Every structure is written in C-alpha cells, then in structure tokens.
Amino acid sequence: MLDNQGAFHGADEIFLFEIEPRFLTTRRDRNWQIDRRVTEIFADLIVNFLKYNNPTPEIAGFSFNWTSMEESQLNYLSITDSPEMEVGFRWQGHVFWNWYARHLDAVDVGNLHRIAQLDKQLGDYQLATWMLLFCALFFFAILVGLACYCTRKEADDDEL
DSSP, rough: OOOOOOOTTTHHHHHHHHOOGGGGGTTSOOOOHHHHHHHHHHHHHHHHHHSSSSOOOOOOOOOOOOOOOOOTOOOEOOOOOOOOEETTTTTTHHHHHHHHHHHHHTTTTTHHHHHHHHHHHHHHHHHHHHHHHHHHHHHHHHHHHHHHTOOOOOOOTTTT
C-alpha cells in the first residue's frame, strides 16, 4: 500500500465545488471535517487577498494576522484547522545547508585529480582485459580451424 504523501493535484476541487466524492465512502477513517475546514480557511484567505489585497483584513474576523515573512525570523503562517503565525520556517533545513556549504568549501580538490587519474587507469586496465580476451578467442578460433584442417578426411580418387 502506498504511503500517504499528502493532497494530490486537484484534491481541493471536491470542496471548492461541493462535489460529493464517491471514494470517501470507503475511507471513513479519515477526518474530512478538518480537511473541509482547512479548505474553507484557505479559500477565504485567497478571496480576501483578491478582494482587499490582504489575506487577513480586520473585516474577515480571523484570530490571526498573516504578515510578510521577515528574513531575520523566518516567520510564516501555518495553515491548519486553527491557523497561526509561527517562527523558524524550515529552520533545520537552513541549518543543515549552511553547515553543508561550509564543509563543501573545505573539500580537497587535489584528491579529485588523483581520483580522475585512478579512473583513467581503471579504464585502461578494462580495455587491456577486453583486448586480451579478444586475442585469446581469435587464436582459439585459429587453433580450432587448424585442427579441423589437419584432421579432415582425404577424399579417395575412387569416390569421385
């Protein structure tokens, strides 16, 4: 069975257009009320942004204010059934890549030249091995041909 990787493309259409999804009857273990609530909130945010150029105007009555992200805090809106502004968007990822980039600077490029040299030598050895195999098969074919030629039956003059 496939792991649930989240919503698929177009999954929100059943909520936006109030289509009765037939596949939900077999999936009663899912909490679709929460999904419907998140869809309503997200749709309201989009409509408000289009209408007022602000996803969370005071007239909407949201309990949060969706502010722009600040580079120093990496604040973001966590869109759930009870949305709220949070800080540190993917902070662990930022920490990892900043650490990794510093370590990439420390890579010894001299080793790359040695690796390239060893790779070329390996290629040369592989070519030599294939050439040796080809020569051995060629001489084996010559030996088989000579053996067949030497052991062939001489035709008698009477048989012709």
